[in-house]
Amino acid sequence: MSAARGRLKVYLxxxxxxxxxxxxxxxxxxxxxxxxxxxxxxxxxxxxxxTISKTEGLEVIPRRLLTYNGSQFEEMDTDAVxxxxxxxxxxxxxxxxxxPGTERVKRWQDVHAILDAGIGVLTTxxxxxxxxxxxxxxxxxxxxxxxxxxxWVVDEADELVFVDLTPGALRNRxxxxxxxxxxxARRAMENFFSETNLTALRExxxxxxxxxxxxxxxxxxxxxTRAEGLRGPPADSPPPGRPERILICLTGRPSSAILIxxxxxxxxxxHAECLAVHVGDDSHNREAVERHMSFARNLxxxxxxxxxxxVPLALASFARTRGVTQIFMGRSAPLPWWKRYRESVVQxxxxxxxxxxxxxxxxxxx
Amino acid sequence: MxxxxxxxxxxxxxxxxxxxxxRRESRGRLKVFLxxxxRVGKSFRMFDEGRxxxxxxxxxxxxxxxxxxxxxxxxxxxxxxxxxxxSTKHAGRDYVVMDMSALFRRHPQVCLIDGLAYDNxxxxxxxxxxxxxxxxxxxxxxxxxAVNLQxxxxxxxxxQRITGxxxxxxxxxxxxxxxxxIEVIDAPPDALLDRTGAQSIPDSRRLGELRELALLLAADVxxxxxxxxxxxxxxxxxxxxxxxILVCLTARSNAAEMLRSGQRNKLRFHGALLAAYVEQPDLRxxxxxxxxxxxxxxxxxxxxxxxxxxxxxxxxxxxFAHEQRITQLFLGHTRRPGxxxxxxxxxxxxxxxxxxxxxxxxxxxxxx
Numbered sequence: 001m002s003a004a005r006g007r008l009k010v011y012l013x014x015x016x017x018x019x020x021x022x023x024x025x026x027x028x029x030x031x032x033x034x035x036x037x038x039x040x041x042x043x044x045x046x047x048x049x050x051t052i053s054k055t056e057g058l059e060v061i062p063r064r065l066l067t068y069n070g071s072q073f074e075e076m077d078t079d080a081v082x083x084x085x086x087x088x089x090x091x092x093x094x095x096x097x098x099x100p101g102t103e104r105v106k107r108w109q110d111v112h113a114i115l116d117a118g119i120g121v122l123t124t125x126x127x128x129x130x131x132x133x134x135x136x137x138x139x140x141x142x143x144x145x146x147x148x149x150x151x152w153v154v155d156e157a158d159e160l161v162f163v164d165l166t167p168g169a170l171r172n173r174x175x176x177x178x179x180x181x182x183x184x185a186r187r188a189m190e191n192f193f194s195e196t197n198l199t200a201l202r203e204x205x206x207x208x209x210x211x212x213x214x215x216x217x218x219x220x221x222x223x224x225t226r227a228e229g230l231r232g233p234p235a236d237s238p239p240p241g242r243p244e245r246i247l248i249c250l251t252g253r254p255s256s257a258i259l260i261x262x263x264x265x266x267x268x269x270x271h272a273e274c275l276a277v278h279v280g281d282d283s284h285n286r287e288a289v290e291r292h293m294s295f296a297r298n299l300x301x302x303x304x305x306x307x308x309x310x311v312p313l314a315l316a317s318f319a320r321t322r323g324v325t326q327i328f329m330g331r332s333a334p335l336p337w338w339k340r341y342r343e344s345v346v347q348x349x350x351x352x353x354x355x356x357x358x359x360x361x362x363x364x365x366x
Numbered sequence: 367m368x369x370x371x372x373x374x375x376x377x378x379x380x381x382x383x384x385x386x387x388x389r390r391e392s393r394g395r396l397k398v399f400l401x402x403x404x405r406v407g408k409s410f411r412m413f414d415e416g417r418x419x420x421x422x423x424x425x426x427x428x429x430x431x432x433x434x435x436x437x438x439x440x441x442x443x444x445x446x447x448x449x450x451x452x453s454t455k456h457a458g459r460d461y462v463v464m465d466m467s468a469l470f471r472r473h474p475q476v477c478l479i480d481g482l483a484y485d486n487x488x489x490x491x492x493x494x495x496x497x498x499x500x501x502x503x504x505x506x507x508x509x510x511x512a513v514n515l516q517x518x519x520x521x522x523x524x525x526q527r528i529t530g531x532x533x534x535x536x537x538x539x540x541x542x543x544x545x546x547x548i549e550v551i552d553a554p555p556d557a558l559l560d561r562t563g564a565q566s567i568p569d570s571r572r573l574g575e576l577r578e579l580a581l582l583l584a585a586d587v588x589x590x591x592x593x594x595x596x597x598x599x600x601x602x603x604x605x606x607x608x609x610x611i612l613v614c615l616t617a618r619s620n621a622a623e624m625l626r627s628g629q630r631n632k633l634r635f636h637g638a639l640l641a642a643y644v645e646q647p648d649l650r651x652x653x654x655x656x657x658x659x660x661x662x663x664x665x666x667x668x669x670x671x672x673x674x675x676x677x678x679x680x681x682x683x684x685x686f687a688h689e690q691r692i693t694q695l696f697l698g699h700t701r702r703p704g705x706x707x708x709x710x711x712x713x714x715x716x717x718x719x720x721x722x723x724x725x726x727x728x729x730x731x732x733x734x
Contacts, residue, residue: 009554136607139722159554162581166397166547199592203585203607209552210581210636217574262724269634326726331717347714350727354699357627359726360717 006120008111009159010094012209013126014201015193016046017179018165020124021092025054028090028122032058041089041114041121042076042107048178061089066099073099078110081119088120095129095149108153127205130154131299132265135258140200143192150299151268155215162209167198211269244272247319248301249329251278252285255363256292256330262361263328264299275322277304279314312348319356326357383598394508396499398482398542401514401551402580403573405558408512408551409480413442415510416478420446425475429502429509430464430495432481446478456487464498466491469507476508483517483535496537513537515580528575542587550584552577582636609637612692613669614683616643617653619698621660624728628696629667640690641669644682680712684719692723699730 013020063074096107174185248263267274308314332344401408428448484495519536555573632639641664676682
């Protein structure tokens with residue numbers, strides 16, 4: 001990362017309507033009054049009057065018009081933002097997926113291009129878009145969020161601010177038609193915006209922000225220690241000598257996605273390295289396996305494919321050579337009754353790798 | 367096991383619930399704005415909410431102001447009715463006490479009270495302002511108030527560790543738990559430093575630590591609200607946002623390693639650490655001794671220790687894990703490898719039954 005890279009600030013909320021964009025625009029106005037050259041790169045008004053009024057007097061970079069499948073779409077004109085080269089650009093909805101035909105698939109990639117050009121960015125997102133929370137969000141709310149953003153993208157933000165509003169106040173706003181039209185609001189309140197869903201999401205957002213604050217403090221402390229040439233691990237650091245290393249066993253089964261997210265989340269929290277491996281060359285499953293591998297790589301997990309017919313044996317020996325301390329795997333599929341006398345992969349691995357911790361990840365159902 | 371289950375509450379619980387509901391209905395509603403330092407903007411947000419509520423037709427008054435009202439709050443106050451506080455002197459110190467009888471007479475719908483953590487002078491109606499607030503609520507007046515994390519009683523050890531100081535005036539944490547709504551005012555520490563002009567790395571670090579504490583406290587309050595809501599509506603406990611780790615202890619398990627790892631996970635995730643064992647009547651004396659040592663260690667490491675009863679080890683653990691919303695279950699390998707023909711080991715059966723939580727198997731002590 002070059003020193004000239006722009007600073008990224010993320011306003012994190014837990015649902016539409018909590019006031020992320022409003023809060024961001026408030027700061028935009030403050031910065032403008034201080035004389036900062038700040039422009040709007042992308043703003044989603046959602047027809048909310050109070051929010052729109054906050055854009056008064058701000059320079060807006062016109063959006064790009066794109067045609068896809070015969071319909072017209074508007075996206076941020078990233079090149080125009082970079083050409084204009086303000087000090088700071090406001091880019092709403094960090095987790096947005098662009099319409100096919102744009103250079104970059106995701107808006108966060110556009111934001112990266114803007115940051116690389118030395119322009120600071122203010123942006124907004126909701127906690128449920130974080131990749132590592134996808135299964136937890138599904139479990140708590142029954143909703144599978146499709147637009148996700150890898151955690152490392154958010155971790156890299158220079159500042160994260162939690163924008164709070166109580167679920168009760170948010171539901172009041174919905175009832176008053178501030179967030180959506182009345183009809184849409186009624187449907188929303190029966191589904192996603194139920195009291196329990198909102199409370200669960202809010203707790204996740206609070207905990208995630210606390211975690212990010214702690215990570216930043218740890219990083220700053222580590223940098224300070226390095227600068228002073230001192231050494232001394234914090235109280236909750238791993239035991240010396242054996243760094244934690246987590247190995248995720250990938251297959252073509254759909255539950256592998258859950259496994260990847262869970263393994264990576266645990267690794268991030270305990271500051272462990274994270275690897276993923278697939279054993280064998282089952283060609284019938286290659287496409288699914290490759291999809292999971294690339295998903296893992298997107299989350300910055302190092303991936304490997306190792307040959308071998310005896311999966312537990314191959315896994316155990318790979319884990320040993322790589323100094324793995326913990327293996328993450330899914331539950332084996334139940335065997336048909338005539339094969340019940342056989343051991344499952346999990347059982348055999350447990351026998352093979354008695355010197356390692358093995359975590360069997362359950363599927364998070366509703 | 368389905369995560370959403372209708373459970374039949376027992377009659378006592380039902381009565382307690384009805385009484386609590388009745389009390390809540392006649393009581394005013396309490397909303398608290400929580401910030402982690404002065405100047406994050408708690409008071410402004412509180413008064414701003416008061417202004418908006420008044421615009422929507424609610425009867426709002428101001429019950430208490432803090433010294434040094436900023437111009438932006440001054441602007442809002444022009445539109446609000448203030449019930450003047452009583453200024454007194456005691457032992458050479460100036461005090462500003464809320465005029466409770468005036469507030470009772472005025473009986474507004476909503477009362478705005480800035481500076482919840484405030485010690486009234488001796489001889490006042492209540493020693494502390496939060497008790498005044500309680501009384502207003504009891505009389506059906508809703509209260510919106512603001513408090514700084516540094517004034518929460520149960521957080522004083524942490525606050526002192528960070529700032530080197532304890533607060534003189536405190537509010538019990540339980541009072542926050544009783545609030546109908548709590549809203550966090552979050553801002554990056556740098557923004558505060560810009561405002562106050564004091565710029566140093568230690569300041570920024572201290573503020574960062576306080577900020578984390580405030581966010582976690584709010585998360586705990588929210589978690590309890592969610593569980594109470596689910597309980598009140600007869601919905602079985604479900605997996606929450608918090609990591610909850612359960613270490614299963616047996617006499618022969620590698621307790622030290624499991625507990626150490628559990629404690630580390632607890633610290634990193636700011637989760638909960640529980641340890642459980644299943645009562646076995648025919649335990650040999652030397653095993654009993656080992657188990658007792660493990661339990662003592664668990665308590666020492668801050669785990670909440672539970673003794674489970676049940677004829678079936680696996681079922682007892684599974685049931686407890688679901689009830690406690692466990693997200694990670696730590697288990698030791700059995701000592702001997704090998705297995706009986708067709709018989710599934712307890713570990714296999716635990717893994718099969720683990721709906722919604724991970725099972726982590728730990729090597730036996732001698733194995734490394």
